[in-house]
Amino acid sequence: MFTGIIEAVGKIKAININSQGARIVIATDSLDMSDVNLGDSIATNGICLTVVEYDSASFSADVSNETLKRTGFANYQVGSKVNLEKAMLASTRFGGHMVSGHVDGISQVLSIQNNGNSIEYWLSMPKELAHYIAEKGSVTIDGTSLTVNALRDDSFRLTIVPHTVKETIFAQYQVGTKVNLEVDLIARYLERLLQGNSHNENEQAQSKSGVDEALLQQAGFIKR
Structure with a gap:
């Protein structure tokens, strides 16, 4: 279980394709790895991955063919930046919302527009997930806990403050960028x-x- 509060932005160091899917290596940048153990979960762009190897600056995880098919991993390359969050502890401050790390679908950035010191993003809303998304409700985009500020029949709007842009990969989004979407667990x-x-x-x-x-x-x- 995660909170959707991103702890660090990492980078994909290697992607090794095999018959079962892929093994990836993630450079963790500023993520504190001192308390990470084999078998721990780290959300990578909102996808719950199990640590199979690690050191102080990186970890490796296996990605199944099912995950490659249902998430944005199929489009990732060596050098791609990813949002990282370690699994929450019982003592962790609950700053976001309950995030399972199980991606429900892919959304696409439709428009980006400045609004004061914030940025408004309109994203596509998959038809099969639309009834889970409510105005002022929570969604997870690439692992980031966010509030839906407006709805249309086939899209929803997010208003992203400067701190979120700085601490996540939102700054690299462009019109057409595909992102991992997880709807509210509740x-x-x-x-x-x-x-x-x-x-x-x-x-x-x-x-x-x-x-x-x-x-x-x-x-x-x-x-x-």
Whole structure:
């Protein structure tokens, strides 16, 4: 589990393709590696990767073919910069939102415009993920926890402050850049709660818990 607060910007040192996918080596720059162990998780552009080798300045991880297919890794090259965050601790200050490190889809930068000292980005919204994205709700872009400031039918707007631009890879985004998108984890659980395993099981769960669609709408979790 992660928070979406980026700790460092690293760089891909090597990509070694094999029949199972790829092994990558990431130069970690300023990321503190003193407490990292084999098997630990490090979110790399929002993708939860398992450390299989490491030293004080880099780590290696295996990337499956499934991950290559569903994320931006297929477009990464040696030298590409990536956002890095180590898995959160129970004692960690929770500065972002709950991030699983499981990418839901690919979004694309549609426009970039300055607004005062901030920058507004409009990004495409995959149709199958649109119902998870809400105005003033949370999304994760390349591992960065962000707030959705406006919605259209097929896109959403992010307003990025200078600090975020400086501490992440947002500065390198251009119109057409593809990014990893993870929707709000709570939205997924709410959907599952409402669906249940079947119509009958859903009715039983609602009667036991007292939680139904009307109650969630009244509480503001669902908007019509």
